[in-house]
Amino acid sequence: MPTLAQSTVSPPPLPRALVWTVLFLIYTGIAVLLTGYRYLDDLSRQHPGTLPIRSLEEITGVYSAFVLLPLVFRIADLYLFPRKSWPSVALWHVVGAIAFSAAHTWLMAVSRQIISPIVGLGPYDYGLMRYRYPMEFSNDLVGFTSIVAIYYFFRRFRIAHAQQLAAAQLQTKLAEAQLENLRLQLQPHFLFNTLNTISSVMYEDLHAADAMLAELSDLLRLMLRASCTHEIPLAEELQITRLYLDLMRKRFEGKLRVNYAIDSALDSSLVPQLILQPLLENSLRHGMKPGEIMDISIAAEQQNGSLVLKISDNGTGLGPLDAKSVFGRGVGLSNIRDRLAQLYGPSQEFHIGSRANGGAEVTLRIPYRLSTQPPQFSR
Numbered sequence: 001m002p003t004l005a006q007s008t009v010s011p012p013p014l015p016r017a018l019v020w021t022v023l024f025l026i027y028t029g030i031a032v033l034l035t036g037y038r039y040l041d042d043l044s045r046q047h048p049g050t051l052p053i054r055s056l057e058e059i060t061g062v063y064s065a066f067v068l069l070p071l072v073f074r075i076a077d078l079y080l081f082p083r084k085s086w087p088s089v090a091l092w093h094v095v096g097a098i099a100f101s102a103a104h105t106w107l108m109a110v111s112r113q114i115i116s117p118i119v120g121l122g123p124y125d126y127g128l129m130r131y132r133y134p135m136e137f138s139n140d141l142v143g144f145t146s147i148v149a150i151y152y153f154f155r156r157f158r159i160a161h162a163q164q165l166a167a168a169q170l171q172t173k174l175a176e177a178q179l180e181n182l183r184l185q186l187q188p189h190f191l192f193n194t195l196n197t198i199s200s201v202m203y204e205d206l207h208a209a210d211a212m213l214a215e216l217s218d219l220l221r222l223m224l225r226a227s228c229t230h231e232i233p234l235a236e237e238l239q240i241t242r243l244y245l246d247l248m249r250k251r252f253e254g255k256l257r258v259n260y261a262i263d264s265a266l267d268s269s270l271v272p273q274l275i276l277q278p279l280l281e282n283s284l285r286h287g288m289k290p291g292e293i294m295d296i297s298i299a300a301e302q303q304n305g306s307l308v309l310k311i312s313d314n315g316t317g318l319g320p321l322d323a324k325s326v327f328g329r330g331v332g333l334s335n336i337r338d339r340l341a342q343l344y345g346p347s348q349e350f351h352i353g354s355r356a357n358g359g360a361e362v363t364l365r366i367p368y369r370l371s372t373q374p375p376q377f378s379r
Contacts, residue, residue, distance in 0.1 A: 011158040023069065031062040052121055056112060064107035065143060072100060076148045081155070093148070101140035105133050194244075197251050208250050215247050230343060233371045234300060234307075235267035241276045241298070248284060255292070256284070261299040268371045269300075269307050272339055279311045279362050282333055287315025287360055307368040312361040317354035340366065 035051075035058040042050040079092035109126045116124035126132060194216055202209040238260075249256050280296065288294045299310045333352070340348045349365040 011155075011162040024066065027062050027066040031059045034058040034062065052119070056116060056119065056121060056124075060108050060111040060115065061104075064104050064111060067107065068100060068103055069147070071103070072096070072144065072147050073151055075099070076151050080148070080152050093145070096148075097141045097144040098137070100144045101137045102133060104140050105129075105136045108136075194247065197247070201251060212247050212250050215243060215250075218243060230272060230339075231270040231371075232273045233267060234262070234269045234271050237271050237273065237276055238262065238298075240274065241280065244277050245280065245296075248280075252284075252288070252294075255288075255294065257293060257295045259295065259297045261297065263301070266300050266302065266307070269302070270369045270371050271307065271309070271366065272336075272343060275336060275339075275364070276309070276311065278333065278336055282362075283311065283313045283315060283360065287313050287317065289316060302368050303365075305368055306365050309364040309366075310361060312355060312359060314355075314357075314359040317358060317360045318352070336364075340364070 035055050038054040038058060039051050042048070042054065075092075075096040079089055079096070084092070109129065109132070112124040112126060116122060198209050198212045198216065201212060245256070245258050276298065280298075283296060284294070295314045297310070297312045299312075301308050337350050340350050344366055347367050349363070351363045353361060355361050
């Protein structure tokens with residue numbers, strides 16, 4: 001298991017003023033409790049009038065330890081978090097406890113000798129220091145060990161939390177990168193197919209090809225002006241869709257009819273960018289019957305907190321293919337499936353199938369959410 005020193009993730013620094021204020025209040029509470037304990041012990045032994053001296057002793061004892069906390073934390077950092085053997089950790093801990101106890105005892109002696117006369121208690125007798133140092137060491141060893149243990153587990157907790165947060169952020173960035181790759185993959189696919197369509201018309205009707213190039217230019221300009229995020233308002237997506245279908249109408253010379261059944265109240269609902277065009281392209285490429293007019297219907301409605309998009313046609317349908325086989329037919333459908341999974345997880349549905357009266361129908365169900373910005377384009 002990696003140690004804290006080996007970890008590449010560091011927790012964010014805590015506000016120093018807040019940390020030391022909280023620690024000061026904790027040590028103040030300890031001083032009050034210890035003073036009360038010692039004074040009540042004197043009263044139980046019928047030694048009244050000791051509150052001032054007990055207050056002096058406990059307050060100086062506790063605050064002397066508080067002053068030494070930065071030293072304790074520094075010592076703990078030296079031997080707890082780098083990779084060391086247990087004997088080495090134990091040795092360093094004893095050495096640190098001795099240093100802490102010596103400093104603590106000396107601070108208590110000096111502070112009491114200075115403060116006692118000032119508050120009217122007279123000279124303070126702390127006894128012979130050569131005995132006082134080893135006497136205080138037993139208490140200080142317990143206190144030092146407690147502080148180090150609390151500090152160690154607190155640091156471990158913060159490191160673990162930071163590592164979990166970093167892992168979650170990395171997973172989010174990975175998902176965003178995968179989603180961006182899918183989006184970028186779809187755009188050249190769309191452009192290639194559209195240019196191929198124009199190329200097929202060019203030698204038959206130069207004027208129509210020129211008009212289609214002009215509309216393709218408008219469509220690309222519109223796509224570039226659209227939001228760079230993965231979701232855009234439905235009104236913007238429909239504007240892109242209409243330009244694409246205008247191109248296809250010229251391509252098929254009036255053999256394409258489109259019907260829209262979309263409430264304008266849904267204009268601000270969010271949909272994945274360029275989600276409808278691949279579905280329409282799939283209908284035209286695989287469903288159009290030679291010499292017949294194709295009717296395509298595009299519908300959107302809100303159902304129980306979801307936005308439902310439907311594209312249906314009167315073409316050839318899926319024929320003998322099942323839904324799984326259809327997804328392997330080109331880039332568009334599999335791209336849509338993967339994008340929806342990345343964006344919405346289990347909150348989305350993507351279904352494609354044949355209609356009972358002929359043709360195919362695609363249904364998308366995604367969470368209904370509204371854009372915070374008004375659509376850039378009107379219908």
